Amino acid sequence: MANSTAAKTKVEPAQPASMMSIIAPAVGWLVPGAGHLVQRRWIRGLLLFVSIGTLFVLGLLMQGHIYKANGGDILDILGFVGDLGAGGLYIATLALNGGQGAIAFAIADYGTKFMIVAGLLNFIAVADAYHIAIGKKR
Amino acid sequence: MTVQLTHFTAAFVFAIFASVVFGITHRETTRDMIRYSLYCFVMFLGGILVAGWAMWLVRK
Numbered sequence: 040m041a042n043s044t045a046a047k048t049k050v051e052p053a054q055p056a057s058m059m060s061i062i063a064p065a066v067g068w069l070v071p072g073a074g075h076l077v078q079r080r081w082i083r084g085l086l087l088f089v090s091i092g093t094l095f096v097l098g099l100l101m102q103g104h105i106y107k108a109n110g111g112d113i114l115d116i117l118g119f120v121g122d123l124g125a126g127g128l129y130i131a132t133l134a135l136n137g138g139q140g141a142i143a144f145a146i147a148d149y150g151t152k153f154m155i156v157a158g159l160l161n162f163i164a165v166a167d168a169y170h171i172a173i174g175k176k177r
Numbered sequence: 178m179t180v181q182l183t184h185f186t187a188a189f190v191f192a193i194f195a196s197v198v199f200g201i202t203h204r205e206t207t208r209d210m211i212r213y214s215l216y217c218f219v220m221f222l223g224g225i226l227v228a229g230w231a232m233w234l235v236r237k
Contacts, residue, residue, distance in 0.1 A: 167202040
């Protein structure tokens with residue numbers, strides 16, 4: 040009776056927090072794919088860097104608009120959150136005063152969405168780097 | 178410098194890069210990553226085409 044309760048409860052061993060579980064997501068946010076590169080997943084890291092980087096840069100070249108922190112309507116806030124996911128690319132773009140034009144034509148609208156999606160994809164990549172760091176994924 | 182893409186080219190580019198990221202982050206083995214990327218690519222591009230034609234039908 041006491042044994043049946045203990046048998047049913049299965050406790051997962053705690054994963055010790057490692058430096059890599061902090062470093063990989065952090066560098067992965069700053070530079071897309073870097074979280075995988077520091078963990079020697081070279082091809083994955085390179086593909087992530089090229090994919091996310093190209094989407095973001097193409098978005099800029101298509102005259103897309105980049106969102107800053109704002110208290111405006113929900114879509115502006117979501118745009119900011121998406122753009123923020125691109126990390127270093129977002130910071131560098133703001134520093135160089137890029138992406139400040141109005142969305143004046145269709146291709147600029149695509150560009151804006153490209154940059155937001157690049158940021159969101161980088162969030163997924165950061166989560167993946169974290170899972171590799173804690174041993175949840177090979 | 179401004180890059181001008183057609184609507185289809187923009188959709189194609191988006192589908193390729195998003196599929197690569199999805200494949201890498203959602204699967205474990207290389208073979209599964211490639212298969213899932215291809216699946217996502219077909220879904221992205223196919224979905225865009227279907228949605229476009231559906232909108233044309235609605236407008237018509």
